[in-house]
Amino acid sequence: MEITVDCAKDCVNGCVLGEKCPHREHAAEASQFIKETSLDKMLEMAEAARLKKLTEPPKWVIPDDF
Template sequence: MNPADINCAEACVNGCVLGDQCPNLEYRAQASQFIASTSLDDMLAIAEEAVRKKTLERVSEAPQWVFPEDGI
């Protein structure tokens, strides 16, 4: 298999199909290290902070009005 021909998001749902040829080995190792060294409480805190930031971004944006093509 040619790594360039594989869509990892679809082909590797049940595990990597490329093995040692995987172009994402570095990221897989980083993710494994993060999971092993970070407590679940810390992961939840990171996720909560990300949601809070996203919510603040949405609230601070000006509203976008969408009008129907045939008028109001």
């Protein structure tokens, strides 16, 4: 029997699956990024992403039931 876990809800305080977590590779990559990247560099990356989003044209979403 396979247990279904909603990581966004169930793992708020830490992974509940431990070694069986299918996202362990991503967690390792994130930990490595945090270790190797200074906070100033992270803030610089976030500001660049924010400015890029501000300069993008608006995206119109038309509902299907219109």
